[in-house]
Amino acid sequence: MSSGKLIVLTGPSGVGKGTLVRSLLARHQNLYLSISATTRSPRGGEIDGQDYYFVSVPQFEEMITQENLLEWANYAGNYYGTPRQKVEEKIDQGITVLLEIELVGARKIRETFPTAIRIFILPPSVEELERRLRGRGTEAEEAIARRLERAKEELAASSEFNYTVVNDELEKALEALEELIVNSFLHE
Template identity: 75%
Template sequence: MASGKLIVLTGPSGVGKGTLVRSLLVRHPELYLSVSATTRSPREGEIEGKDYYFLNKSAFETMIEQNQLLEWAEYAGNYYGTPRTKVEEKIDQGLIVLLEIEVVGANSIKDSFPDALRIFILPPSLEELEHRLRSRKTDTEEAILRRLERAKEELKVSEEFDQRLVNDDLEIALQELEGAIFSD
């Protein structure tokens, strides 16, 4: 059986990664979305094992120590990471595995998976990014300001990724994403 491939999607918080991934999975149910682990609290409607594996800090740190994560990073005061085993199993089964992760982790994936296609999702503007973050109504003012400052830093490293696409019009962004994923 042919080996699968790893597709890493990243970009600043609020850029629309989740919306793009959900739309992509509706169109392409054959894709496998890796579920990340985090120490942050669940948002309303999020489901354990589907949206994230919600862990306490001690359990997450044990996973780090035991090399059970492909990548991990601390973001906005919480840990986020990708459990290794399931991703490797799905790739070995010939599937295309999607990782929707934050920028530091996405950049570090090249060490464990040099053949991964790393795609950076850009906002149309910082003003639009701020609007999207505020519209979610999930963060405090302090958290929004931290996310915006972090976004400015993250945008500086976007050139280090294999591909970049702007999420301005959802349909156009989806078509560009499909082109990147399914081109050989």
């Protein structure tokens, strides 16, 4: 059996990574989404073990110590990371794994999985990104300002990735991702 692929999707907060990933998974049941661990509190409707593994700071720090994470970062005051075991199991089974992670984690994945396909999702503009972040209605003004400042730094790193996809119109962005992931990499 051939090894699976690791596909990393990165982009600034509010760019629509989650929406794109959910759409990909709905259309392609042969893809597996790695569930990240985080120390942040769940947002409305999020389910532990489905959206994230919600853990305490001491639990997360133990995962770091035990090297149970492929990558991890502290982002906007909370830890986020990718549990190692499930990802490695799926790849060994020949399954393509999607990671929806932040820039710091994607850079670490470049070191730990140099064969990973890394795709950066771009907003059509910084102004549109700000509109999307405010439209969530889930964060205080201070948190939005931090995320926008961070987004500007992240956008400058898009050239580090194998591919970029602009999420201006959802369907077009989704088709571009499908062309990269499904039509190219799944048939190699």
